[in-house]
Structures are given as C-alpha cells and as structure tokens.
Amino acid sequence: MYTSKNFRSKKALKDAIKAGEKISVYDPGPFGNGVENGTAYLEGPWYPEPHKWYGQAKVKDGFIVSVK
Numbered sequence: 001m002y003t004s005k006n007f008r009s010k011k012a013l014k015d016a017i018k019a020g021e022k023i024s025v026y027d028p029g030p031f032g033n034g035v036e037n038g039t040a041y042l043e044g045p046w047y048p049e050p051h052k053w054y055g056q057a058k059v060k061d062g063f064i065v066s067v068k
C-alpha cells in the first residue's frame with residue numbers, strides 16, 4: 001500500500017504526521033482502497049520508482065496515526 005502523498009522517506013512521513021497532516025493509505029491494485037481502521041503495511045516512494053522505505057502504520061478513521 002501507498003500513502004496519499006508520495007513521501008521520499010519514512011522520516012518525512014513521520015514528520016508530516018507529527019505536524020498534523022491528514023495522510024490516508026490506498027492500494028492501487030484490485031484488492032481494495034486501503035484501510036479504514038487497523039494496520040497497514042506501506043512502501044514508498046510510489047511505483048515506478050524503486051521502493052526505498054517500508055513501514056507499518058496504525059490507521060484510525062481512514063488516516064495514519066503512527067508509523068514504525
């Protein structure tokens with residue numbers, strides 16, 4: 001899954017969440033639009049660039065609340 005904004009690093013994603021940005025997740029494939037509540041496994045930056053970071057996110061009400 002990807003984030004709604006194309007982050008170059010996991011640190012940039014974490015900083016955006018700390019700053020209060022509303023970041024959602026999505027799955028570009030045929031298996032769904034993302035996670036509404038629960039855990040999402042992320043990768044970035046977006047395809048076709050090679051993925052340089054991976055993370056596990058907690059999602060609440062459609063938005064990421066934490067990443068590790």
